Amino acid sequence: MRRLLMSGAVVLVVLGSTGATVASGSTDASPRAVLDQFVCQKALDPGQRTVSVTAVMRPLKGTRKLELRFVLLSKAAPATTFSVVQGTGLGTWVSPTDPVSLGSRPGDVWRLDHPVADLPAPAIYRFEVTFRWIGAKGRVLRVQIRHTRSCYQPELRPDLAAVRFSAQPIAGPPKHDAYTAVIADNGLTGAGPFQVQFTFGTVVKDHTVSRIKPHQQLTFNFEGPLCESSAPPTMTIDPDQQVDDYNRTNNSLTATCPAPTPTS
Numbered sequence: 001m002r003r004l005l006m007s008g009a010v011v012l013v014v015l016g017s018t019g020a021t022v023a024s025g026s027t028d029a030s031p032r033a034v035l036d037q038f039v040c041q042k043a044l045d046p047g048q049r050t051v052s053v054t055a056v057m058r059p060l061k062g063t064r065k066l067e068l069r070f071v072l073l074s075k076a077a078p079a080t081t082f083s084v085v086q087g088t089g090l091g092t093w094v095s096p097t098d099p100v101s102l103g104s105r106p107g108d109v110w111r112l113d114h115p116v117a118d119l120p121a122p123a124i125y126r127f128e129v130t131f132r133w134i135g136a137k138g139r140v141l142r143v144q145i146r147h148t149r150s151c152y153q154p155e156l157r158p159d160l161a162a163v164r165f166s167a168q169p170i171a172g173p174p175k176h177d178a179y180t181a182v183i184a185d186n187g188l189t190g191a192g193p194f195q196v197q198f199t200f201g202t203v204v205k206d207h208t209v210s211r212i213k214p215h216q217q218l219t220f221n222f223e224g225p226l227c228e229s230s231a232p233p234t235m236t237i238d239p240d241q242q243v244d245d246y247n248r249t250n251n252s253l254t255a256t257c258p259a260p261t262p263t264s
Contacts (some may be wrong), residue, residue: 032058033131033144039115040125040151044189044244051151052115053127059103060141065134066103067093070114074125077152082126090116093132103133121155157246159187160194162253163217165235167227169258177227177258181220181235185212187246194238200225201233227257 034056041050057066072090073082084091096102096110103110119125127148133141161184167177181198185191192211197204203225212218227233237251245251 030058031056032060032133032142033146035127035129035146035148036111037113038127038148038151040153042153042156044156046121046157047118049119049121049153050115050117051119051125051127051153052113053129053148054111054113055129055131055146057103057110057112057131059106059108060133061106062135062141063103063133064136065095066108066110067095067132067134068110068112069093069130069132071128071130072116072125073128074123077122077124082124119153121153123153125151125153154188155246156188157244158185158189158191158212158214159247159250160184160191160212160237160243160245161186161247161250162235162237165233165253166256167224167233167258170223174226176223176225179220179222179224179227179233179255181222182217183209183212183220183235183237184217185214188214190214190216191243191245194242195240196220197236197239198224199234199236201231227255229257229260232257 035053036056037052037054039050039052041048043049051072053070055068055070057068059066069092070090072085074085075082094112102108114127114129129146129148131142131144131146133143135141163182163184165179165181167179170176170178179198181196183196190211190213192209194209196207196209198207205222205224207220209218224233233255235253235255238245241248
């Protein structure tokens, strides 16, 4: 298994490409370059997100060698142009290896599968496959480029988010405040169970959320220690990382404390 790097830290997995070679009675009317069996597999687990295609190549008259190059293109959903995914296994020319002479006979057919998994999302992908026929003395006889249709990979995992955390004074002795905390799941899949942790200096309170639906908001109202602006409480969603939350940058929030009471 070969691994590809995309956009710095993102890793793609190129599954083992497989080629089927055939030497049968292909006719001149058969297409010389075809893309077949395009697969766009969506999944909750990033490792199961896959895009694949099979290239089918037949020789031209005078062919001594067949060559293919697979390029994976991607773009974010709002973007208008595709960019090339860089990495080992993509963008390089490959030729038949068993037998190496495949393509030198008129009836030869070369089929090569090229799947790529572990796709970042949300994003749109498509293959650009270049077919190249090489003749005697390395002369290029023809080059053809084929594109697959687009494969949209949605981000299906939950996205737990801290929406609001605020305090209001309680009438009476100033020892406690009334807190309101709002969390949401901005993702396409529900989540639970998980903890929501409220930290008041050295005091920590946990609340268990058994389940939250996609695009749902939950509100918690409770009393807690005074909210001091100099050291405000914090709320952290799923501190133990029990949920496969694809975006943890929005899981924490600092409380908004009441304005100090003016002194006469």
